[in-house]
Amino acid sequence: MIAHHPDEALLIAYASGAADEAASLIVATHMHYCAICRMRGKKLEAIGGGLLEGLAPQPLASGALEATLAKLDQVTVFERPRRVPSRDGTPGVLRDYLGGDLRDVRWRRMGPRLSYAPLFRRGPVAARLLRGTPGADSGTHSHQGTEYTLVLAGGYTDATGSYAPGDLQVMESGQRHNPVADPGEDCINLAVTTGRLTFDSLIQKIAAPLFGF
Amino acid sequence: MTRPAEVGEMDMLLGRVAANQDRAAFAALFGHFAPRIKAYLLRLGAPAAVAEELAQEALLNAWRKARLFDPAKASAATWLFTIARNLRIDALRREKHPELDPEEFMPEPEAGADAGLMLAEKEGRLRLALKELPADQIQVVELSFFADKPHSQIALELGIPLGTVKSRLRLAMGRLKRAMGGEE
Numbered sequence: 001m002i003a004h005h006p007d008e009a010l011l012i013a014y015a016s017g018a019a020d021e022a023a024s025l026i027v028a029t030h031m032h033y034c035a036i037c038r039m040r041g042k043k044l045e046a047i048g049g050g051l052l053e054g055l056a057p058q059p060l061a062s063g064a065l066e067a068t069l070a071k072l073d074q075v076t077v078f079e080r081p082r083r084v085p086s087r088d089g090t091p092g093v094l095r096d097y098l099g100g101d102l103r104d105v106r107w108r109r110m111g112p113r114l115s116y117a118p119l120f121r122r123g124p125v126a127a128r129l130l131r132g133t134p135g136a137d138s139g140t141h142s143h144q145g146t147e148y149t150l151v152l153a154g155g156y157t158d159a160t161g162s163y164a165p166g167d168l169q170v171m172e173s174g175q176r177h178n179p180v181a182d183p184g185e186d187c188i189n190l191a192v193t194t195g196r197l198t199f200d201s202l203i204q205k206i207a208a209p210l211f212g213f
Numbered sequence: 214m215t216r217p218a219e220v221g222e223m224d225m226l227l228g229r230v231a232a233n234q235d236r237a238a239f240a241a242l243f244g245h246f247a248p249r250i251k252a253y254l255l256r257l258g259a260p261a262a263v264a265e266e267l268a269q270e271a272l273l274n275a276w277r278k279a280r281l282f283d284p285a286k287a288s289a290a291t292w293l294f295t296i297a298r299n300l301r302i303d304a305l306r307r308e309k310h311p312e313l314d315p316e317e318f319m320p321e322p323e324a325g326a327d328a329g330l331m332l333a334e335k336e337g338r339l340r341l342a343l344k345e346l347p348a349d350q351i352q353v354v355e356l357s358f359f360a361d362k363p364h365s366q367i368a369l370e371l372g373i374p375l376g377t378v379k380s381r382l383r384l385a386m387g388r389l390k391r392a393m394g395g396e397e
Contacts, residue, residue: 008386009364016358017298021308028311038318042287046336047389048298048358049291050343057248058255060265065243068269069236078277083314093311122308 002034004167011037015044022120022127022192025097026148026168029190032091033166094152094190097127102152102188107131113181114138119190130189132156132181140178145195147171149179154187156180221333223289231279242289243272250297256359257301267304271297286315288336335393342392350385353378 006014006027013019014027031038083092090101097119098105107115113136119127124145132138134154148170155164158179163169171177173195181187223245229238247268254264274296275282282292299310343351356367364382368375 008383012357016361017302017310018357018361020306021302021311025311028313031313032317035318038313043390043393045295046287046291046339046393047343047354047386048294049288050336050339050389051355051358052246052249052253052294052297053290053340054343055249055252055256058252058264060247060251060268064247064265064269065240068243068247068272069240071273072234072236072239072276075273075277077280078274080281080314080316083317092314092317096311 002030002036002166004161004163004169005034005037006030006168006170010170011040011044015041015048020125021122022125022194023148025093025119025127026150026190026192028093029091029150029152030166030168032093090152102129105129111136125192125194127190127192130191132187134181134183134186136181136187138179140176142176143171143173143193143195145173145193147194148192150190152188152190154185155182156187156189157182224284224333227275227279227282227289227292228284230276231282234276239272239276242275246275246290246293247272250293253294253297253359254301256355257305257361259301259305263304267297267300270304271300274300283315285332288332291336338392338394339389342389346385346388350381350388353381354385354389357382 010019010023010027014024019027027037027041031041083095086092086095086101088101088103090098090103095101105117107117109115113133115131117129117131119129121127129152130138130149132154148168149163150168151163151165153165155162155167156179157163158169158177160169160177162182163179223242226235226238226242229235230242250271251264251268254267255261259267271293275293278296282289287295299312302308302310346354352371353367356362356371357364360367362370364378365375368378371378
Protein backbone atom coordinates (compact mmCIF):
# COMPACT_ATOMS: atom_id res chain seq x y z
CA MET A 1 0.00 0.00 0.00
CA ILE A 2 1.46 3.34 -1.05
CA ALA A 3 1.58 5.82 1.83
CA HIS A 4 3.54 8.73 0.33
CA HIS A 5 2.21 10.33 -2.87
CA PRO A 6 3.23 13.32 -4.99
CA ASP A 7 1.36 16.46 -3.97
CA GLU A 8 -1.16 18.17 -6.23
CA ALA A 9 1.33 20.74 -7.55
CA LEU A 10 3.76 18.02 -8.66
CA LEU A 11 0.98 16.00 -10.31
CA ILE A 12 -0.20 19.10 -12.16
CA ALA A 13 3.38 19.82 -13.22
CA TYR A 14 3.61 16.28 -14.62
CA ALA A 15 0.22 16.29 -16.35
CA SER A 16 0.69 19.77 -17.80
CA GLY A 17 4.23 19.09 -18.97
CA ALA A 18 5.73 21.85 -16.81
CA ALA A 19 7.88 19.41 -14.83
CA ASP A 20 11.31 18.64 -16.23
CA GLU A 21 12.10 15.15 -17.48
CA ALA A 22 13.71 13.93 -14.25
CA ALA A 23 10.83 15.02 -12.01
CA SER A 24 8.40 13.60 -14.59
CA LEU A 25 10.24 10.26 -14.47
CA ILE A 26 9.81 10.24 -10.69
CA VAL A 27 6.05 10.88 -11.01
CA ALA A 28 5.58 8.33 -13.82
CA THR A 29 7.49 5.69 -11.87
CA HIS A 30 5.39 6.40 -8.78
CA MET A 31 2.28 6.01 -10.95
CA HIS A 32 3.54 2.60 -12.02
CA TYR A 33 3.02 1.50 -8.42
CA CYS A 34 0.02 3.69 -7.56
CA ALA A 35 -3.42 3.21 -9.15
CA ILE A 36 -4.75 6.22 -7.22
CA CYS A 37 -2.23 8.60 -8.78
CA ARG A 38 -2.72 7.05 -12.22
CA MET A 39 -6.39 8.01 -11.84
CA ARG A 40 -5.50 11.48 -10.54
CA GLY A 41 -3.19 11.95 -13.51
CA LYS A 42 -5.97 10.97 -15.94
CA LYS A 43 -8.29 13.52 -14.34
CA LEU A 44 -5.67 16.24 -14.59
CA GLU A 45 -5.12 15.43 -18.26
CA ALA A 46 -8.90 15.65 -18.74
CA ILE A 47 -8.76 19.12 -17.16
CA GLY A 48 -5.96 19.96 -19.62
CA GLY A 49 -8.22 18.77 -22.43
CA GLY A 50 -11.11 20.85 -21.11
CA LEU A 51 -8.89 23.94 -20.91
CA LEU A 52 -7.61 23.33 -24.45
CA GLU A 53 -11.20 23.06 -25.66
CA GLY A 54 -12.00 26.38 -23.99
CA LEU A 55 -9.10 28.40 -25.45
CA ALA A 56 -9.96 31.10 -27.97
CA PRO A 57 -8.90 29.58 -31.33
CA GLN A 58 -5.96 31.30 -33.06
CA PRO A 59 -6.51 30.96 -36.82
CA LEU A 60 -3.76 29.25 -38.76
CA ALA A 61 -2.24 30.73 -41.90
CA SER A 62 -4.31 30.22 -45.05
CA GLY A 63 -3.38 26.98 -46.75
CA ALA A 64 -2.34 25.30 -43.46
CA LEU A 65 -4.97 22.57 -43.79
CA GLU A 66 -4.07 21.90 -47.43
CA ALA A 67 -0.37 21.76 -46.58
CA THR A 68 -1.08 19.27 -43.78
CA LEU A 69 -3.41 17.16 -45.94
CA ALA A 70 -0.65 16.96 -48.55
CA LYS A 71 1.66 15.43 -45.95
CA LEU A 72 -0.72 12.69 -44.84
CA ASP A 73 0.47 10.24 -47.48
CA GLN A 74 4.09 10.75 -46.55
CA VAL A 75 3.86 10.00 -42.84
CA THR A 76 4.04 6.48 -41.48
CA VAL A 77 1.45 5.14 -39.10
CA PHE A 78 2.79 5.16 -35.56
CA GLU A 79 3.28 1.81 -33.85
CA ARG A 80 3.74 1.87 -30.10
CA PRO A 81 7.17 0.41 -29.43
CA ARG A 82 6.83 -3.00 -27.81
CA ARG A 83 8.25 -2.98 -24.35
CA VAL A 84 10.00 -6.20 -23.38
CA PRO A 85 8.36 -7.53 -20.21
CA SER A 86 10.51 -7.13 -17.15
CA ARG A 87 11.87 -10.27 -15.48
CA ASP A 88 12.05 -8.69 -12.04
CA GLY A 89 9.13 -6.26 -11.93
CA THR A 90 11.13 -3.19 -12.98
CA PRO A 91 8.63 -0.47 -14.05
CA GLY A 92 8.49 -0.24 -17.85
CA VAL A 93 8.86 3.54 -17.78
CA LEU A 94 12.13 3.12 -15.86
CA ARG A 95 13.34 0.30 -18.13
CA ASP A 96 13.30 2.85 -20.97
CA TYR A 97 16.04 4.71 -19.12
CA LEU A 98 17.94 1.71 -17.75
CA GLY A 99 17.93 -0.16 -21.03
CA GLY A 100 17.10 -3.29 -19.03
CA ASP A 101 16.00 -4.53 -15.64
CA LEU A 102 17.13 -3.40 -12.21
CA ARG A 103 18.96 -6.69 -11.76
CA ASP A 104 21.12 -5.87 -14.80
CA VAL A 105 22.26 -2.48 -13.45
CA ARG A 106 26.01 -2.09 -13.09
CA TRP A 107 26.48 -0.50 -9.71
CA ARG A 108 29.35 1.75 -8.75
CA ARG A 109 30.53 1.60 -5.18
CA MET A 110 30.69 4.74 -3.09
CA GLY A 111 31.17 3.18 0.31
CA PRO A 112 31.04 -0.19 2.04
CA ARG A 113 27.24 -0.30 2.00
CA LEU A 114 26.24 2.21 -0.66
CA SER A 115 26.39 2.13 -4.42
CA TYR A 116 24.86 4.14 -7.22
CA ALA A 117 24.22 4.18 -10.98
CA PRO A 118 23.81 7.48 -12.87
CA LEU A 119 20.84 7.70 -15.25
CA PHE A 120 21.11 11.16 -16.77
CA ARG A 121 22.00 14.74 -15.96
CA ARG A 122 20.50 17.90 -17.47
CA GLY A 123 22.26 20.95 -16.16
CA PRO A 124 21.79 21.02 -12.40
CA VAL A 125 19.22 18.19 -12.49
CA ALA A 126 20.53 14.66 -11.98
CA ALA A 127 18.66 11.35 -11.97
CA ARG A 128 20.37 8.31 -10.49
CA LEU A 129 19.74 5.01 -8.77
CA LEU A 130 20.95 4.56 -5.21
CA ARG A 131 21.38 1.23 -3.45
CA GLY A 132 22.06 0.53 0.21
CA THR A 133 22.44 -2.74 2.08
CA PRO A 134 20.22 -3.11 5.18
CA GLY A 135 21.29 -0.64 7.83
CA ALA A 136 23.17 1.52 5.32
CA ASP A 137 23.24 5.12 6.48
CA SER A 138 23.41 7.63 3.66
CA GLY A 139 24.60 10.35 6.01
CA THR A 140 22.85 13.47 7.19
CA HIS A 141 22.51 15.78 4.23
CA SER A 142 20.58 18.77 3.04
CA HIS A 143 19.97 20.09 -0.46
CA GLN A 144 20.43 23.24 -2.44
CA GLY A 145 17.46 22.33 -4.61
CA THR A 146 14.72 19.74 -4.33
CA GLU A 147 15.45 16.04 -3.79
CA TYR A 148 12.92 13.45 -4.95
CA THR A 149 13.36 9.88 -3.73
CA LEU A 150 11.20 7.02 -4.98
CA VAL A 151 11.66 3.57 -3.44
CA LEU A 152 11.94 0.72 -5.96
CA ALA A 153 12.93 -2.13 -3.63
CA GLY A 154 13.43 -2.64 0.10
CA GLY A 155 12.77 0.48 2.12
CA TYR A 156 14.25 3.17 4.34
CA THR A 157 13.35 5.19 7.38
CA ASP A 158 14.16 8.71 8.47
CA ALA A 159 12.70 11.09 11.03
CA THR A 160 9.69 11.76 8.77
CA GLY A 161 8.63 8.11 8.46
CA SER A 162 9.21 4.86 6.61
CA TYR A 163 9.26 4.50 2.84
CA ALA A 164 8.45 1.30 0.93
CA PRO A 165 8.34 0.50 -2.82
CA GLY A 166 6.29 3.12 -4.69
CA ASP A 167 6.57 5.69 -1.89
CA LEU A 168 7.82 9.13 -2.83
CA GLN A 169 9.68 11.54 -0.56
CA VAL A 170 10.23 15.14 -1.61
CA MET A 171 12.76 17.19 0.37
CA GLU A 172 12.80 20.88 -0.32
CA SER A 173 15.86 23.09 -0.38
CA GLY A 174 17.51 23.33 3.02
CA GLN A 175 15.59 20.43 4.62
CA ARG A 176 17.90 17.97 6.31
CA HIS A 177 17.44 14.25 6.77
CA ASN A 178 19.32 11.06 7.53
CA PRO A 179 17.75 8.06 5.78
CA VAL A 180 18.78 4.58 6.90
CA ALA A 181 18.01 1.44 4.84
CA ASP A 182 15.52 -0.91 6.51
CA PRO A 183 16.41 -4.50 7.50
CA GLY A 184 15.70 -7.24 4.96
CA GLU A 185 16.57 -6.78 1.30
CA ASP A 186 18.72 -4.03 -0.21
CA CYS A 187 17.04 -0.67 -0.55
CA ILE A 188 17.04 0.63 -4.14
CA ASN A 189 15.81 4.16 -4.84
CA LEU A 190 15.33 6.34 -7.88
CA ALA A 191 16.70 9.72 -6.81
CA VAL A 192 16.45 13.07 -8.55
CA THR A 193 18.21 16.16 -7.29
CA THR A 194 17.78 19.63 -8.74
CA GLY A 195 20.82 21.01 -6.93
CA ARG A 196 23.86 19.59 -5.24
CA LEU A 197 23.55 17.66 -2.02
CA THR A 198 25.32 19.07 0.99
CA PHE A 199 26.66 16.49 3.40
CA ASP A 200 27.32 17.25 7.03
CA SER A 201 30.30 14.93 7.50
CA LEU A 202 33.72 16.00 6.25
CA ILE A 203 34.55 12.69 4.57
CA GLN A 204 31.32 12.81 2.55
CA LYS A 205 31.91 16.46 1.71
CA ILE A 206 35.16 15.36 0.11
CA ALA A 207 33.72 12.26 -1.55
CA ALA A 208 30.49 13.70 -2.93
CA PRO A 209 31.99 15.60 -5.90
CA LEU A 210 33.90 12.46 -6.91
CA PHE A 211 30.62 10.65 -7.39
CA GLY A 212 28.97 13.51 -9.21
CA PHE A 213 26.68 14.47 -6.34
CA MET B 214 -14.29 31.21 -35.07
CA THR B 215 -15.32 27.66 -34.32
CA ARG B 216 -17.91 26.78 -31.75
CA PRO B 217 -17.09 24.54 -28.79
CA ALA B 218 -17.58 20.89 -29.68
CA GLU B 219 -20.06 18.62 -28.02
CA VAL B 220 -18.22 15.91 -26.15
CA GLY B 221 -18.48 12.90 -28.42
CA GLU B 222 -18.56 14.71 -31.76
CA MET B 223 -14.78 15.03 -32.01
CA ASP B 224 -14.33 11.51 -30.62
CA MET B 225 -16.42 10.16 -33.49
CA LEU B 226 -14.35 12.06 -36.04
CA LEU B 227 -11.14 10.72 -34.53
CA GLY B 228 -12.65 7.23 -34.59
CA ARG B 229 -13.29 7.64 -38.33
CA VAL B 230 -9.68 8.69 -38.88
CA ALA B 231 -8.52 5.60 -36.97
CA ALA B 232 -10.88 3.20 -38.73
CA ASN B 233 -10.66 4.34 -42.38
CA GLN B 234 -8.10 7.14 -42.57
CA ASP B 235 -11.03 9.43 -43.31
CA ARG B 236 -9.65 12.70 -44.68
CA ALA B 237 -12.89 14.65 -44.35
CA ALA B 238 -13.02 13.70 -40.66
CA PHE B 239 -9.37 14.71 -40.34
CA ALA B 240 -10.07 18.09 -41.94
CA ALA B 241 -12.88 18.69 -39.44
CA LEU B 242 -10.61 17.73 -36.53
CA PHE B 243 -7.93 20.03 -37.91
CA GLY B 244 -10.36 22.92 -38.17
CA HIS B 245 -11.37 22.46 -34.57
CA PHE B 246 -8.14 21.58 -32.80
CA ALA B 247 -5.25 23.11 -34.77
CA PRO B 248 -6.29 26.72 -33.87
CA ARG B 249 -6.71 25.70 -30.21
CA ILE B 250 -3.33 23.97 -30.11
CA LYS B 251 -1.80 27.06 -31.70
CA ALA B 252 -3.42 29.16 -28.95
CA TYR B 253 -2.05 26.73 -26.34
CA LEU B 254 1.49 27.01 -27.72
CA LEU B 255 1.27 30.80 -27.90
CA ARG B 256 0.19 30.82 -24.26
CA LEU B 257 3.33 28.88 -23.42
CA GLY B 258 5.44 31.53 -25.10
CA ALA B 259 6.18 29.83 -28.42
CA PRO B 260 6.91 32.29 -31.25
CA ALA B 261 3.99 32.55 -33.72
CA ALA B 262 5.79 30.69 -36.52
CA VAL B 263 6.71 27.84 -34.16
CA ALA B 264 3.17 27.64 -32.76
CA GLU B 265 1.82 27.51 -36.32
CA GLU B 266 4.21 24.73 -37.33
CA LEU B 267 3.74 22.65 -34.18
CA ALA B 268 -0.06 22.95 -34.34
CA GLN B 269 0.09 21.36 -37.79
CA GLU B 270 2.55 18.75 -36.57
CA ALA B 271 0.28 17.90 -33.62
CA LEU B 272 -2.55 17.12 -36.04
CA LEU B 273 -0.17 15.07 -38.19
CA ASN B 274 0.75 13.13 -35.04
CA ALA B 275 -2.95 12.59 -34.35
CA TRP B 276 -3.29 11.13 -37.86
CA ARG B 277 -0.33 8.81 -37.28
CA LYS B 278 -1.45 7.75 -33.81
CA ALA B 279 -5.22 7.70 -34.33
CA ARG B 280 -5.41 3.94 -33.79
CA LEU B 281 -4.06 4.38 -30.25
CA PHE B 282 -7.00 6.63 -29.36
CA ASP B 283 -9.37 4.86 -27.00
CA PRO B 284 -12.62 6.80 -26.54
CA ALA B 285 -13.32 4.77 -23.39
CA LYS B 286 -10.26 6.33 -21.70
CA ALA B 287 -10.18 9.95 -22.81
CA SER B 288 -12.00 12.45 -24.99
CA ALA B 289 -10.47 13.63 -28.27
CA ALA B 290 -9.68 17.00 -26.61
CA THR B 291 -7.80 15.30 -23.76
CA TRP B 292 -5.95 13.03 -26.16
CA LEU B 293 -4.98 15.99 -28.38
CA PHE B 294 -3.88 17.88 -25.27
CA THR B 295 -1.41 15.11 -24.39
CA ILE B 296 -0.13 15.05 -27.99
CA ALA B 297 0.39 18.83 -28.00
CA ARG B 298 1.99 18.70 -24.54
CA ASN B 299 4.47 16.00 -25.55
CA LEU B 300 5.24 17.69 -28.84
CA ARG B 301 6.11 20.99 -27.24
CA ILE B 302 8.29 19.31 -24.59
CA ASP B 303 10.12 17.51 -27.40
CA ALA B 304 10.38 20.51 -29.71
CA LEU B 305 10.92 23.37 -27.27
CA ARG B 306 12.83 21.68 -24.44
CA ARG B 307 14.40 18.72 -26.24
CA GLU B 308 13.18 16.44 -23.47
CA LYS B 309 10.83 13.49 -23.29
CA HIS B 310 7.69 13.13 -21.23
CA PRO B 311 8.09 9.76 -19.49
CA GLU B 312 4.79 7.91 -19.66
CA LEU B 313 3.34 4.61 -18.62
CA ASP B 314 2.45 2.06 -21.26
CA PRO B 315 -1.30 1.59 -20.74
CA GLU B 316 -0.93 -2.06 -21.76
CA GLU B 317 1.09 -2.64 -18.61
CA PHE B 318 -2.01 -1.76 -16.54
CA MET B 319 -4.83 -3.75 -18.02
CA PRO B 320 -7.35 -4.10 -16.68
CA GLU B 321 -7.02 -0.83 -14.79
CA PRO B 322 -8.93 -0.94 -11.51
CA GLU B 323 -11.25 2.08 -11.52
CA ALA B 324 -10.68 3.84 -8.22
CA GLY B 325 -13.66 4.95 -6.17
CA ALA B 326 -17.36 5.15 -6.82
CA ASP B 327 -17.16 6.69 -10.29
CA ALA B 328 -16.52 3.42 -12.10
CA GLY B 329 -20.02 3.33 -13.56
CA LEU B 330 -20.08 6.93 -14.73
CA MET B 331 -19.45 7.12 -18.45
CA LEU B 332 -16.49 9.13 -19.64
CA ALA B 333 -18.53 11.35 -21.94
CA GLU B 334 -20.78 12.25 -19.05
CA LYS B 335 -17.78 12.97 -16.80
CA GLU B 336 -16.09 15.18 -19.35
CA GLY B 337 -19.36 16.91 -20.17
CA ARG B 338 -19.75 17.82 -16.51
CA LEU B 339 -16.11 18.90 -16.37
CA ARG B 340 -16.61 21.30 -19.31
CA LEU B 341 -19.63 22.74 -17.55
CA ALA B 342 -17.69 23.13 -14.28
CA LEU B 343 -14.86 24.88 -16.16
CA LYS B 344 -17.36 27.37 -17.62
CA GLU B 345 -18.81 28.05 -14.19
CA LEU B 346 -15.52 28.64 -12.38
CA PRO B 347 -15.09 32.20 -11.10
CA ALA B 348 -12.65 34.24 -13.21
CA ASP B 349 -9.99 34.41 -10.48
CA GLN B 350 -10.02 30.62 -10.14
CA ILE B 351 -9.93 29.78 -13.85
CA GLN B 352 -6.99 32.18 -14.13
CA VAL B 353 -4.78 30.23 -11.69
CA VAL B 354 -5.85 26.90 -13.20
CA GLU B 355 -4.94 28.10 -16.69
CA LEU B 356 -1.62 29.50 -15.51
CA SER B 357 -0.85 26.22 -13.74
CA PHE B 358 -1.49 24.23 -16.91
CA PHE B 359 -0.43 26.64 -19.62
CA ALA B 360 2.42 28.72 -18.26
CA ASP B 361 5.20 26.44 -16.96
CA LYS B 362 5.52 28.65 -13.92
CA PRO B 363 5.85 27.76 -10.26
CA HIS B 364 3.08 29.03 -8.01
CA SER B 365 5.43 31.59 -6.50
CA GLN B 366 5.96 33.14 -9.94
CA ILE B 367 2.21 33.11 -10.66
CA ALA B 368 1.66 34.94 -7.35
CA LEU B 369 4.28 37.52 -8.25
CA GLU B 370 2.77 38.21 -11.67
CA LEU B 371 -0.80 38.44 -10.42
CA GLY B 372 0.33 40.58 -7.49
CA ILE B 373 -1.38 38.34 -4.94
CA PRO B 374 0.07 36.36 -2.02
CA LEU B 375 1.27 32.80 -2.67
CA GLY B 376 -1.27 31.49 -0.18
CA THR B 377 -4.07 33.02 -2.26
CA VAL B 378 -2.80 31.32 -5.43
CA LYS B 379 -2.75 28.01 -3.61
CA SER B 380 -6.18 28.41 -2.04
CA ARG B 381 -7.77 29.49 -5.36
CA LEU B 382 -6.18 26.54 -7.11
CA ARG B 383 -7.33 24.18 -4.37
CA LEU B 384 -10.91 25.46 -4.58
CA ALA B 385 -10.94 25.22 -8.36
CA MET B 386 -9.37 21.76 -8.55
CA GLY B 387 -11.81 20.52 -5.92
CA ARG B 388 -14.76 21.71 -8.00
CA LEU B 389 -13.39 20.27 -11.23
CA LYS B 390 -12.64 16.90 -9.71
CA ARG B 391 -16.00 16.71 -7.97
CA ALA B 392 -17.61 17.37 -11.36
CA MET B 393 -15.78 14.31 -12.69
CA GLY B 394 -16.95 12.30 -9.70
CA GLY B 395 -15.18 9.92 -7.35
CA GLU B 396 -12.05 10.33 -5.33
CA GLU B 397 -10.35 13.72 -5.29
